[in-house]
Amino acid sequence: MSTKSDFKDSRPISSFFLRKPKVRLISLLSLPMTWIVGVYIVSLFLLLITAFWNVDPFTSRVSPGFNLENFIMVFTVPAYIATSIRTLFIALSVTAICVLLAVPLGIYMAKIAKPWLRNILAVAITLPLWAGYLVKIIAMRLVFTEEGFFNWLMAPLGIRGPGFSIPIVILTLTYLWFPYMALPVYTAIRQIPPNLFDASSDMGAKGFTTVYRVVIPLIVPAIIAGSVFTFSLSLGDYLAARFTGGATQMIGSIIAANINLNPPVAAAYSMIPIAFVVIYLMVARRTGSLERM
Amino acid sequence: MKGKKLAILSALSASVLIISGCSSGSDDSSGVAIEVPDIPMHEAMGEFEGELNIVNWSGFVEPAWTDKFTADTGCKVNPRVAGTSDEMVTLMRTGQYDIVSASGDAALRLIVGGDVQPLNLDLIPNFSDDIAAGMKGNIYDTVNGKPYGVPIGRGANLLQYNEEVTGGAPESWDVVWELNTPYKGKITAYDAPIYIADAAVYLMYHKPELGIKNPYALDETQLAAAIDLLKQQNQVIGEYWSDPVAQITSFVGGNTVVGTSWEVLRKFAAKDNLKTTLPVEGSTGWFDSWLVSSTTKNINCAYAWMDYTSKPEVNGAIAVNFGMAPANVAYCASSPEAQAHCDTFFAEDEEFFKRIWPWTTPIETCVDGRKDVKCTSFQEWTNAWATVKG
Incomplete structure (x- = not known):
């Protein structure tokens, strides 16, 4: 009897929560829910609602109201449509290149490379993450200027870089986001049991067939996970285009240009990348890979 | 703009204005x-x-x-x-x-x-x-x-050029505006809606029939003409700049040969082959x-x-x-x-600054004193600017 009450008194908080499961649940969830709803969703909602608001034509002051003009602009101004398509193309290209590079690299690192080399490669992949984002973009800019490193290196071969343009933007974004694809892909390949490769080999499959029939199907969820990063991060980026794209405009460029001058248009236009990402996730879901993530 | 009837008188008076060099930047308000x-x-x-x-x-x-x-x-x-x-x-x-x-x-x-x-x-x-x-x-x-x-x-928005490439100061802004420019793909322009005024300054000189008297007082036809000129420029442009560092590296690195600049950016670039000039059309300034x-x-x-x-x-x-x-x-x-x-x-040098049009927010009231038309506001400039870059 006395032992029981001692026990009760020694952990008053724990026993209180044990007796009140609802209070327990609320106190567990309140902090993350405040964060998600209060900070994340509300601020996003406030941003998006301005898409319907009016802007004073002279002072560019925003006032609450309701009009669809900003959306009509987004879908009718040719420059905006062209920019949406261009940005989608860039984001898809970046994602495709990241996949093409990450899969062979992942297979090599996980299954072929010696442990010391594997560690060096793992560090090499994550190393760019240690540098600032803007630093990396400016570095790419310097590499590809007319008198920059690339043209200097390629001069003996008679090759000249394309100058600041869409290909350089794709290259820069690939460089920026590659770790987000490479790491999940590498981890997924490492988890494939070695005997699957032996079995595949026993049944007469050559190396490439094994990759195609065994490895790829097993790492699709990892590729989807990585591509969500590379795709959505590329969609939202505009500094890469500003510094390495020459006159290239992306969705982010237009949003950035309007954020001070015409916030409603910026808000309306920011629906486009959201729509792209939602469609992308829905397609990914239909393939069933989200469930296996 | 093509189909616009020309009022001979206004064209005449506009050209007289230009001949007398009276593109005064310090208009009386x-x-x-x-x-x-x-x-x-x-x-x-x-x-x-x-x-x-x-x-x-x-x-x-x-x-x-x-x-x-x-x-x-x-x-x-x-x-x-x-x-x-x-x-x-x-x-x-x-x-x-x-x-x-x-x-x-x-x-x-x-x-x-x-x-x-x-x-x-x-x-x-x-x-x-x-x-x-x-x-x-x-x-x-x-x-x-x-x-x-x-x-x-x-300060003035001057035309900066790489003398090694141009072999002398360009006399006109046409090297950054016209399709037959020898520096295609090596041109830079200021990345802001207010840059529309630079197009208007060029049009004031070369298309007096548009009747632009102040680059910040553009009616709809005049704004459309300026936007057409900017779209034309977009076909030959290399880069738009708003970040001074990007502009400097672009000139120093050879990606840009001619384009809008400030005297202070040329000084920072610290390359002897980079020079600035005020072309015949005059320019804008801050x-x-x-x-x-x-x-x-x-x-x-x-x-x-x-x-x-x-x-x-x-x-x-x-x-x-x-x-x-x-x-x-x-x-x-x-x-x-x-x-x-x-x-x-x-x-x-007030004579120098008389050829510079100080940046002014465009408003519906025409700042050139016209009362019979409504001028385009900064909001319209902003929206129009977004269509330039495509």
Whole structure:
């Protein structure tokens, strides 16, 4: 009897929560829910609602109201449509290149490379993450200027870089986001049991067939996970285009240009990348890979 | 625009204007009436409040001259650097700042929006005859005869060129506008809606039949013509710049051969083959002034600051630090170095600045004095600018 009450008194908080499961649940969830709803969703909602608001034509002051003009602009101004398509193309290209590079690299690192080399490669992949984002973009800019490193290196071969343009933007974004694809892909390949490769080999499959029939199907969820990063991060980026794209405009460029001058248009236009990402996730879901993530 | 009937008379008068070189940048604003909120001005100096919150261009507010100001007045200076005019306007509207170093394209927006108050120049003794004539009474900070701004300094948007490639100064801006430019893909332009005025300046000279008399007073037809010119430029452009560092690396790295620049950027680039010139068409420029928030709680500190920074030596220090022509030209005679700085930036050369159109926010009231048409507002410029780059 006395032992029981001692026990009760020694952990008053724990026993209180044990007796009140609802209070327990609320106190567990309140902090993350405040964060998600209060900070994340509300601020996003406030941003998006301005898409319907009016802007004073002279002072560019925003006032609450309701009009669809900003959306009509987004879908009718040719420059905006062209920019949406261009940005989608860039984001898809970046994602495709990241996949093409990450899969062979992942297979090599996980299954072929010696442990010391594997560690060096793992560090090499994550190393760019240690540098600032803007630093990396400016570095790419310097590499590809007319008198920059690339043209200097390629001069003996008679090759000249394309100058600041869409290909350089794709290259820069690939460089920026590659770790987000490479790491999940590498981890997924490492988890494939070695005997699957032996079995595949026993049944007469050559190396490439094994990759195609065994490895790829097993790492699709990892590729989807990585591509969500590379795709959505590329969609939202505009500094890469500003510094390495020459006159290239992306969705982010237009949003950035309007954020001070015409916030409603910026808000309306920011629906486009959201729509792209939602469609992308829905397609990914239909393939069933989200469930296996 | 093609089908537009030409009024021979207006074309004639426009060409006469050009022949006589009368593309004056310092238009008298007295002819234009603009509706502004009625805000009272400060009547007499009182106690210093102890702090001053400034929105400023990088390099305008430095300890080298704020320390003495704080020691003299007890006003602690809290600077906030803004990167663009639009950012300045947004920051001033938060009501958290007392004073702003606004360029003309931000100033008029703030004045008409009621964000800044008219000034009592009697309380600013250093606003004297030494202030360059071309910086006084301009439409962007003097509305309906009421002054709203105290000039800080000015600079022109010049044509910078790589002499090794061009082999001499281009006489005309046509090297950045026309499809047959020899520098296709190596051209840079300023990345902001206000750059539409540069297209208008070019059209004023080459298409007098459009009847543009002030690049900031464009009716719909004239704006459409300017946008067409900008779209044409978009086919030959290499890069748009808003970040000075990007512009400098672009010229130094050889990606850009010709394009809009500021004298100070050429100095920073520090390459002998990069030169600037003012082409025959003239150009636009930025004229910066201090504007005081209409909701400021530190009005006496703000007036003291404007007076302090209008002193020749302080105004000169700001101008040298930023790289522009000082508003107070008395600075120029103070030392040989000061004179050299003034000469580099044409500080005392009113003839030079007469060919420069100071950035001014375009508004529906035509600032060239036309009453029969509605001019395009900055919002329309912003929307039009977005369509240029495609």
